[in-house]
Amino acid sequence: MAGHSGLGYYLRRVLRVSLETGTMAHLLHRVTGLLIVVYLFLHIGAMSYTYFDAGSGFDDLMATFASTPFLIVDLVLFAGVMIHGLNGLRIMLFDMGYFSRRQKELFWVMMAIAATSVLIATWLVGAAHGWW
Amino acid sequence: MITALTLQELDVENVVLRGVIDLVVFRIFRFDPARNDAPTFQTYDLPDTAGMTILDALIHIKENMDSTLSFRRSCRSAICGSCAICANGKNLLACNTQVNDLKKVRITLEPLPGFPMMRDLVVDWEPFFDQYRSVKPYMVARSTPPEKERIQDQKTRKAYDEAAQCIMCSACTSSCPVVWTDGNYLGPAALTKAWRFVADDRDEITRERLAMVNNEEGVWRCHTIFRCTDSCPKKIDTAGSIESLRKKIIWHQLTGRI
């Protein structure tokens, strides 16, 4: 029966089903992965811009990046990297045969570590830029 | 009376229906290939569902409200695997799920996702059993057996205890997002079956079995989403079985046995 498999079906399903922990981890992993890839392209774009426009351009750009909105975006990126990396670590543990019975708890442990590190990072960045 | 409702019941659906009128609305997927119509959802209201399983509700609907409703069922004690369906987006056995445990006033019942539909809640299991048959789901012991039983220690017996309890209801395979997109993936049920024989020391083709699943449509296709484990009505850690296979494969490769 048409429409009963394939990517469209997958998306309709995944978005409709109850978000159990494992499914949530799976989706977060994909979203954060995309986020990091997008950032990578922006990063390369920005860097090549300074390559072609040597002179004051680089310093101006760096100054823009140090402004508050960009710092917030940086923190979001950091959160994405932490979530992606730690969940990756979680999956690697499963692959080595550990904790598969404890996958839900392990997910929340990893997310707690991610949240703590993002909080610390926010505090450090804020202190460096005089937010508090 | 609104004042009598507890906080928990202040969920819109519950306030409107559950708290005031005791009623469950079953929204059931209907499809008959003989009629050439597009699938639809049909609703049935059941007033008193206390102590009723989803299968009881289906039988009640079939016997009293609409005899044309088709679904599979047999043992009604969670061992035959006939009545696996998708209720409110979650795969489960209709026979061992209490309606009221779902804590919903609207229960949507659909056939298992990812398989071709046959009629109403009945799916075509052939693709599922094809996957199952492709992993050689039987013990292969070519050496001459002893006169009595083969000796097996309790620890080894325990290693495949869980996997051997699989009832092949297909709730796991049907809940797997990878299966939905990739029809060639073996899926959790077939892989759990593979693990059942790898873990059993009476089986003599462990290396062949590992080679059979050591590819991109085998254990490595799994994304460890754990939907299979979550949906298993026998509480088998199917994802864990796949992980155990991976661990074994890695170990065999490191020690040069594959």
Place this chain on the structure above:
Amino acid sequence: MKKHDVIIVGGGLAGLRAAWKVSEVADTAVVSKLHPLRSHTGAAQGGIAASLGNETPDSWEEHMFDTVKGSDYLGDQNAIETLVKEAPKTIYDLEHLGVAFSRTEEGKIAQRPFGGHQKPRSCYAADWTGHTLLHTVYEQCIPKTIAFYDEWFALSLAVRDGVCRGIVALDIRTGEVEAFHSKAVILATGGYGRAFKITSNALANTGDGLGMALRAGLPLEDMEFVQFHPTGLYRQGILLTEGARGEGGYLVNGDGDRFMRNYAPEKMELAPRDVISRAEQTEIDQGRGGEGKDFVYLDLRHLGEAKINEKLPQLRDLARSFVGVDPVKDLVPIQPTAHYSMGGIPTTVTGQVISDEKNAPVTGLFAAGECACISVHGANRLGTNSLLDAALFGHKAAVATIEYLNEADFHPFPEEVMIEGVTRVKWVREANGRESAPKLRHELQETMTQKCGVFRDREKLEECLAKVKELQKRFDDIGIGDRSKSFNTEVTEALETQNMLDFSEIIVYGAMQREECRGAHWRVDHPGRDDENWLKHTIAFQKEDGIELRYKDVVITRYPPKERGY
């Protein structure tokens, strides 16, 4: 028309064991209304018997004596001797095929005590023994060349001039009726617990093979003996394994007393099933049920969580999901539940179906498993002997079939059986009457449980018979709402109801005539066993003008009848 050397009807343990063996030499097909893995063998929990002596020394003679005594001396002792002598070999064969038996500390097959057996001889896999047997044997059929017709509903046997030429079956998926031409047919269609309201049996256990035999003019044997299992989950009837008592569980009444000390002081909870079911029913009838209602309790609390999880995991799960009690800390409400049919299609020890009390064979027709009556279980089956029966006699029927195939050929297929099948399905699918088939089924189940249950008397049985006849008449006026040809379960359910109405009459009639108490058949108005008049098998024929009963002697070789106390 489909053509195979051998058609096996039913995909449970007996059918699959037969298919596995026959397929070595012949073109074999398995026709089953369920996918074989959905068969009710899978629900057997407690174990499979054999005198392996892995826990304590044991012998086939002791197994035989227990079985004969358990059968209340109605079992044919030549058949029982075969059963118990070949039991160990059967278990070893199954183990070699990959069955996941639980193990002793030395790694042998573990064995536990069971009701009516003096020695621990139940080989088990926790409490999912039937499941592992069914799956293992099905798995081993996969590499063989066997044609599986899954979800085909067998309608009738093509028997003409004493020769079986195949079957007619309905493809549930497409609604088409088809003839299956064969040299031999093996019936392995299972039991008929669904004729009762409270039953441990699956919704599919409607005794279709018995209906087929009756329509082909064949008799049924010892149908009045229906076993009631003492530990059915309250109101659901779902089986809680006897292994629970084998592991040391207690039965207590509403007052908290272990009432079995009044009924079977020696064996207590390990008395045979018929004895315990009657004890429970007596407690309930005398007002000592739990909360004054119609149940007593199974008490497992003293076994502890670890033992329950290891040995009885499924039981714990069932109690939790169906009645919401946890056996680790709560009492489990239970009641007697229709569980096993000792009677069935009469066969010889090899599985050859016979057509009268003088053992005249029906050429090319074999039967095994619960649908057959060999008779190894007599008036009451011991726990764990049924899996053994199915596995062993499924295999034996296959051996007999193979032997028969040496000289057999295809006999012409009788067209009228095919036409009859097509007409019957068409009639049901287009039935336009006023009666509802499910309602008739419920009425049958209610009356069978109320009036042909644990305790019987003439008055109740007469009422029951009248009711069954009334229901048979009303069936002619059923109405069907679903006219679709694809997966029409309303039609198959109506066909099942028709089968049940047919053979239920024989159960009740046989019970009415047998004026004694023997095994599972208990006549309140005729206390005591009457060996002088009733040490014989009932052979029942359904004739135009009613039921004709004939009787056949019991084969007694080693153990002459004695009083049966536990």
